[in-house]
Amino acid sequence: MHYLILRNIVETTLKHFRCAKCGSQGTEASVSVESVSPVAADLKATCAHCGTSVRIKAAVHAVGDKLPVTLSSQSAPDAAPETIIKDKDIVELSRDLGACHSLKDLLQ
Numbered sequence: 001m002h003y004l005i006l007r008n009i010v011e012t013t014l015k016h017f018r019c020a021k022c023g024s025q026g027t028e029a030s031v032s033v034e035s036v037s038p039v040a041a042d043l044k045a046t047c048a049h050c051g052t053s054v055r056i057k058a059a060v061h062a063v064g065d066k067l068p069v070t071l072s073s074q075s076a077p078d079a080a081p082e083t084i085i086k087d088k089d090i091v092e093l094s095r096d097l098g099a100c101h102s103l104k105d106l107l108q
Contacts, residue, residue: 006033007107009041009058019047020054028103 010031017026024047034042034055043056099105 003107005060006036006041010043010103010107013043013045013056013058017045019050019052021052022047022050024049031103 040059046053
């Protein structure tokens with residue numbers, strides 16, 4: 001998944017997240033990215049006030065893509081088995097993460 005799409009998903013989650021238990025609004029530190037695939041992201045939002053956690057699955061489909069026939073509330077790996085992470089990908093990720101001090105830095 002392109003990082004601009006992921007950034008938009010996280011920003012939208014922050015904008016609209018309200019704790020179901022206490023009604024508190026989400027903060028940057030309350031959202032973590034659990035996993036990412038080419039077409040989906042699993043997020044975890046934790047209320048800073050009461051500690052209640054929810055899992056959020058966001059899927060992205062381009063216009064013309066066939067939508068899934070069934071939807072599931074269970075998380076499942078979406079990455080194709082032939083997807084290979086190359087050494088240069090790890091080096092780039094390490095460099096980018098080393099320059100980040102917050103989620104806002106990561107998504108800019």
